[in-house]
Amino acid sequence: MNTANELVNIQKPQVLKKGDTVGLIAPSSPQFEPGNLQFATDWLTKMGLHFKLGANSSKSYSSYAGSDSARAEDFHALWSDDTITAVLPMRGGAGATRILPKLDFPLFEQKPKILVGFSDITALLIAINQKSNLVTFHGPTVGLMFETAYTHSHYQKAIMGISPIGLVADPPADLDESTDSTHSTLPWGSSYPPTRMVISAGKGRGRLTGGCLTLIRGLMGTPYEIDCDDRIVFLEDVDEEPHNIDRILTQMVLAGKFDRARGIIIGDCSGCKPGGSKRNVLPLNASLEVMLREHFSNLGIPVIYGLKLGHTPDKVTLPLGIMASLEVTRSSTGSSTSASTGNSDSFSVKFNIEEAACVDKTQSFKK
Amino acid sequence: MIKPRALKSKDRVALIAPASRPTKPSALKRAERIVHDMGFVPVVGAHALDTHGAMAGDDQARLSDIVTALEDDSIAAIWCLNAGYGSIRLLKDLPYDTFAKKPKIVIGCDDNSHLLLALNQKSKVVTFHGSNLDRIDSKDAFDRFKKLLTSADHFPAMQVKDKFLSDFCYSPVNAVGKGRIVAGNLTALVSLFGTPYEPDLSGSVLLLEDRSERNDILDRWFTTLYISNKLSTVAALGLGQFEDCSTKGSFNMLSFEELVADRVTEMKLATCFNLPFGQACENAVVPLGLQVSFNTEKGHLAYLESALS
Numbered sequence: 001m002n003t004a005n006e007l008v009n010i011q012k013p014q015v016l017k018k019g020d021t022v023g024l025i026a027p028s029s030p031q032f033e034p035g036n037l038q039f040a041t042d043w044l045t046k047m048g049l050h051f052k053l054g055a056n057s058s059k060s061y062s063s064y065a066g067s068d069s070a071r072a073e074d075f076h077a078l079w080s081d082d083t084i085t086a087v088l089p090m091r092g093g094a095g096a097t098r099i100l101p102k103l104d105f106p107l108f109e110q111k112p113k114i115l116v117g118f119s120d121i122t123a124l125l126i127a128i129n130q131k132s133n134l135v136t137f138h139g140p141t142v143g144l145m146f147e148t149a150y151t152h153s154h155y156q157k158a159i160m161g162i163s164p165i166g167l168v169a170d171p172p173a174d175l176d177e178s179t180d181s182t183h184s185t186l187p188w189g190s191s192y193p194p195t196r197m198v199i200s201a202g203k204g205r206g207r208l209t210g211g212c213l214t215l216i217r218g219l220m221g222t223p224y225e226i227d228c229d230d231r232i233v234f235l236e237d238v239d240e241e242p243h244n245i246d247r248i249l250t251q252m253v254l255a256g257k258f259d260r261a262r263g264i265i266i267g268d269c270s271g272c273k274p275g276g277s278k279r280n281v282l283p284l285n286a287s288l289e290v291m292l293r294e295h296f297s298n299l300g301i302p303v304i305y306g307l308k309l310g311h312t313p314d315k316v317t318l319p320l321g322i323m324a325s326l327e328v329t330r331s332s333t334g335s336s337t338s339a340s341t342g343n344s345d346s347f348s349v350k351f352n353i354e355e356a357a358c359v360d361k362t363q364s365f366k367k
Numbered sequence: 368m369i370k371p372r373a374l375k376s377k378d379r380v381a382l383i384a385p386a387s388r389p390t391k392p393s394a395l396k397r398a399e400r401i402v403h404d405m406g407f408v409p410v411v412g413a414h415a416l417d418t419h420g421a422m423a424g425d426d427q428a429r430l431s432d433i434v435t436a437l438e439d440d441s442i443a444a445i446w447c448l449n450a451g452y453g454s455i456r457l458l459k460d461l462p463y464d465t466f467a468k469k470p471k472i473v474i475g476c477d478d479n480s481h482l483l484l485a486l487n488q489k490s491k492v493v494t495f496h497g498s499n500l501d502r503i504d505s506k507d508a509f510d511r512f513k514k515l516l517t518s519a520d521h522f523p524a525m526q527v528k529d530k531f532l533s534d535f536c537y538s539p540v541n542a543v544g545k546g547r548i549v550a551g552n553l554t555a556l557v558s559l560f561g562t563p564y565e566p567d568l569s570g571s572v573l574l575l576e577d578r579s580e581r582n583d584i585l586d587r588w589f590t591t592l593y594i595s596n597k598l599s600t601v602a603a604l605g606l607g608q609f610e611d612c613s614t615k616g617s618f619n620m621l622s623f624e625e626l627v628a629d630r631v632t633e634m635k636l637a638t639c640f641n642l643p644f645g646q647a648c649e650n651a652v653v654p655l656g657l658q659v660s661f662n663t664e665k666g667h668l669a670y671l672e673s674a675l676s
Contacts, residue, residue, distance in 0.1 A: 217558075283390065
């Protein structure tokens with residue numbers, strides 16, 4: 001497993017540009033219908049990109065897109081192809097973890113490419129980030145990168161840019177830099193959780209890691225187990241009972257995963273409320289917020305809950321292995337447009353991705 | 368492996384809820400009656416009916432009930448009232464040394480599997496995978512549990528039974544595996560992975576069960592066992608009862624049997640399905656930590672030593 005020092009030399013992939021070719025794969029579950037693929041490829045065309053499709057990507061075995069060997073084969077074939085800049089899973093679902101023992105990790109290190117996905121793809125993002133020492137991207141699968149303008153702008157910034165990614169804003173602030181509070185794009189009404197509910201204040205700086213909790217749990221006790229030391233850790237899940245999330249968090253606590261973490265960002269976790277899974281429902285179950293406060297209020301590191309990442313239409317693209325900082329400070333002004341809180345205190349929350357996640361090797365002397 | 372002593376008439380048995388609380392007061396009264404009718408004296412944990420979300424009180428309350436029962440020399444056994452969620456939260460504070468010095472029967476299943484596995488691993492005391500008290504609902508089970516817990520004889524062999532074909536057993540890999548038995552809930556076992564309470568699976572005969580879960584989720588946790596490289600160190604694998612587990616309305620899933628079989632076949636790991644191991648009371652009581660011999664072709668698992676002293 002990597003230490004923080006080794007990560008200083010982490011590789012960034014070549015930036016994706018107009019005219020480039022991307023490889024489309026199905027390492028987990030297959031596309032729902034052939035028509036779903038067409039939406040994605042139409043968008044790729046609009047973005048000026050060409051694509052190649054994995055040879056086995058329309059196969060199926062149980063809820064997986066073909067056998068483990070077939071899925072691993074496609075992954076290797078497209079990753080080996082020198083005309084391809086980015087390998088983009090079309091969908092998560094289930095099955096990525098099954099192919100890990102079949103993967104050629106030195107290949108990913110020798111030919112660094114962009115890999116973007118979330119949910120089940122978390123298994124690949126963490127394993128390749130750690131075993132191939134390569135920046136990987138927690139963001140929309142190719143079929144979801146055009147779900148909202150917020151999602152698309154963060155996606156482009158992360159994989160099609162070479163400037164530092166910078167402060168992460170909330171939707172729709174990203175679309176509208178106007179300070180006019182009557183601007184029509186501002187949302188009205190309320191939703192839960194707020195994007196920056198403060199579980200614990202503090203300041204932390206570290207390289208990013210994280211993903212979907214169910215997948216992180218599936219890697220515990222294996223050679224691909226998540227390394228949270230000196231990292232800012234982002235976590236999310238969807239449609240799970242709060243106690244199922246609590247079981248995973250307790251496992252991670254017992255394994256010492258948060259002992260040396262520098263900050264924790266819990267995503268929106270849509271549907272993770274009592275009864276949300278429609279299976280394993282327990283009477284009197286507490287909310288996820290209660291459990292997060294029990295586990296994370298007193299770790300001495302900044303912890304926030306509600307950021308749009310993962311299973312929400314709005315999702316920020318987060319590069320694993322890139323340096324970031326999280327600053328949660330009590331706000332002296334008493335109110336702040338950039339902070340929402342879970343109690344009567346007012347906080348300022350700054351989440352800054354300090355570096356660019358990609359490099360442009362075609363521009364010499366620029367890193 | 369340290370063996371607790373068998374129970375005697377009038378022994379005091381602690382009834383506790385390390386996970387969720389009993390769903391209703393009658394569930395607790397009924398459990399007391401069952402233990403009483405077996406000839407023991409039920410001692411209900413002080414916090415059994417507490418509430419803290421879905422749990423029977425906060426961690427301190429639930430911990431206090433189990434620690435009190437473990438430390439009290441007048442308590443001869445601990446029987447879990449029911450499952451739910453929460454026992455994993457107690458593991459870091461359990462008195463493992465006390466349990467090794469004062470071994471006693473601890474019995475339960477489902478979420479309480481976390482306790483059984485951790486106590487067995489850390490204290491080297493035999494613990495018992497058997498129905499929680501809320502699942503005891505037949506005269507046959509009542510008589511069998513009472514007999515097993517009050518005798519130092521070898522437990523009877525476990526045998527796969529089909530309702531119609533008396534000698535039918537589905538075994539993708541036929542072989543005889545010998546080793547120390549590790550048995551538990553698949554979700555709970557994987558929840559201990561990467562923690563100091565993770566059971567040592569090397570050379571073990573591993574038995575797995577689960578309840579109310581979807582096939583692809585079961586496959587996730589089985590995949591963790593597989594990619595951890597620990598499954599390949601197991602002497603033999605027995606799949607028990609996966610009660611109320613199915614595709615749960617998903618239309619595109621194979622059976623859990625097939626998802627397990629494709630990998631154990633490739634690994635040539637001795638495996639059979641449908642062992643009478645699970646949460647319902649018609650299943651066997653399985654003592655963790657004993658040496659066993661498991662013939663997967665015949666679906667026959669025999670104990671090479673006694674469970675109780």
